[in-house]
Amino acid sequence: MFSDSPSGSFSGSIDLSLLGWNDSLSLPAGTVPARVARVDRGAAEVIAADGQFQARYSARVRRAAADDPIALPCVGDWVALDRLPEGRYELDAVLPRTSAFVRGGVSRDSRGGLSGDGQGQILAANVDIVFVAEPSMHSTDFADLGRIERLVALAWESGGRPVVIVTKADLFEQGLGDLLADVESAAPGVDVHAVCSMTGEGVDLVRAYLDGSKTAVILGPSGAGKSTLVNALAGETVMDTQQVRAADGRGRHTTVHRELIPLPGGGLIIDTPGIRRVGLYDMSDGVDLVFSDIEELAANCRFGDCSHDGEPGCAVQAALESGELPERRLESWFKLQREAAWMARRSDARLRSEETRKWKIIHKEMRKPGRSRP
Ligand SMILES: Nc1nc2c(ncn2[C@@H]2O[C@H](COP(=O)(O)OP(=O)(O)OP(=O)(O)O)[C@@H](O)[C@H]2O)c(=O)[nH]1
Numbered sequence: 001m002f003s004d005s006p007s008g009s010f011s012g013s014i015d016l017s018l019l020g021w022n023d024s025l026s027l028p029a030g031t032v033p034a035r036v037a038r039v040d041r042g043a044a045e046v047i048a049a050d051g052q053f054q055a056r057y058s059a060r061v062r063r064a065a066a067d068d069p070i071a072l073p074c075v076g077d078w079v080a081l082d083r084l085p086e087g088r089y090e091l092d093a094v095l096p097r098t099s100a101f102v103r104g105g106v107s108r109d110s111r112g113g114l115s116g117d118g119q120g121q122i123l124a125a126n127v128d129i130v131f132v133a134e135p136s137m138h139s140t141d142f143a144d145l146g147r148i149e150r151l152v153a154l155a156w157e158s159g160g161r162p163v164v165i166v167t168k169a170d171l172f173e174q175g176l177g178d179l180l181a182d183v184e185s186a187a188p189g190v191d192v193h194a195v196c197s198m199t200g201e202g203v204d205l206v207r208a209y210l211d212g213s214k215t216a217v218i219l220g221p222s223g224a225g226k227s228t229l230v231n232a233l234a235g236e237t238v239m240d241t242q243q244v245r246a247a248d249g250r251g252r253h254t255t256v257h258r259e260l261i262p263l264p265g266g267g268l269i270i271d272t273p274g275i276r277r278v279g280l281y282d283m284s285d286g287v288d289l290v291f292s293d294i295e296e297l298a299a300n301c302r303f304g305d306c307s308h309d310g311e312p313g314c315a316v317q318a319a320l321e322s323g324e325l326p327e328r329r330l331e332s333w334f335k336l337q338r339e340a341a342w343m344a345r346r347s348d349a350r351l352r353s354e355e356t357r358k359w360k361i362i363h364k365e366m367r368k369p370g371r372s373r374p
């Protein structure tokens with residue numbers, strides 16, 4: 001199976017093309033390809049042609065990550081392994097990524113407040129499809145269009161292709177068509193499907209996106225039915241659902257869960273706690289894409305720097321008045337733009353302070369007595 005891969009001489013038993021290996025990837029000479037299934041400190045669990053095992057990071061990988069944490073291997077990465085004399089493998093390089101989920105220098109602490117962790121964090125890579133799961137009903141609320149807009153923006157920003165899945169379609173039988181139309185207008189240019197994982201309705205439509213061994217993640221709020229959908233796709237229980245977790249009383253964090261889940265018919269799902277908790281990313285480009293209809297309107301405003309807040313000749317306000325543009329959507333655009341701007345400012349500030357810190361260290365080094373200067 002491996003004869004047409006760049007490593008030629010290597011042969012094994014796992015068909016890496018089913019894990020998404022493709023011709024656009026190429027390896028340094030003498031190395032062996034593998035896909036990262038999970039990361040631990042200083043090592044990764046990888047799947048290579050001859051099985052799944054741990055590979056420690058080489059000195060080169062550790063150095064690169066010390067300079068830039070985004071260079072750390074993450075789930076979904078394709079990597080080059082070096083075979084050590086004693087037969088073990090060392091992870092020696094991360095191959096170029098086609099897409100990446102990066103969390104900015106901000107995280108939520110346990111009390112739900114914001115805390116700056118001072119570093120970007122890479123959560124997942126090489127994701128082709130981003131399923132945005134939103135339940136048709138969430139306790140007593142209807143699907144939240146604002147949340148869909150936010151997650152679709154994150155999806156575009158990652159470089160993957162967003163697909164919206166309206167889950168728990170059985171809870172909303174009357175007027176589902178109207179709901180789907182609303183969702184479609186919140187995510188222009190994005191496919192929208194209704195799914196019921198209980199009956200299996202729509203699951204095949206979702207699976208079809210993974211044809212050709214594509215890799216997907218599922219974003220969505222707690223209780224959206226993500227685990228139930230993954231199980232339906234896998235045709236077996238690979239993820240504990242809320243019901244199971246409640247019934248055995250162990251709580252969700254005690255279950256060791258797999259993070260890169262190969263599906264029987266080909267294709268993979270990435271499901272990590274980090275991806276599940278996605279909140280804030282740098283997403284200014286994604287916001288522009290998800291609100292492309294408003295961006296188009298804004299191009300017709302009389303003033304190039306129109307703030308769409310009552311200026312004369314504002315095409316956005318005109319569309320609002322004619323009913324062409326729902327007020328909710330304009331509010332959502334303002335809100336996500338503010339958030340994106342805040343994130344951008346925040347990561348600029350972070351970069352500046354990192355630069356200052358680097359220079360302080362360099363100056364200190366230079367002042368050390370007896371130190372030879374370059
Ligand atoms: N009626 C109905 N209930 C569903 C459907 N899919 C999932 N559920 C139920 O919704 C609840 C939450 O489902 P999960 O799959 O655990 O949700 P999740 O998105 O993985 O939740 P977190 O793990 O907390 O992020 C469970 O009780 C499921 O049985 C569906 O299609 N219809």
Ligand SMILES: [Zn+2]
Binds near residue numbers: 298
């Ligand atoms: Zn305007």
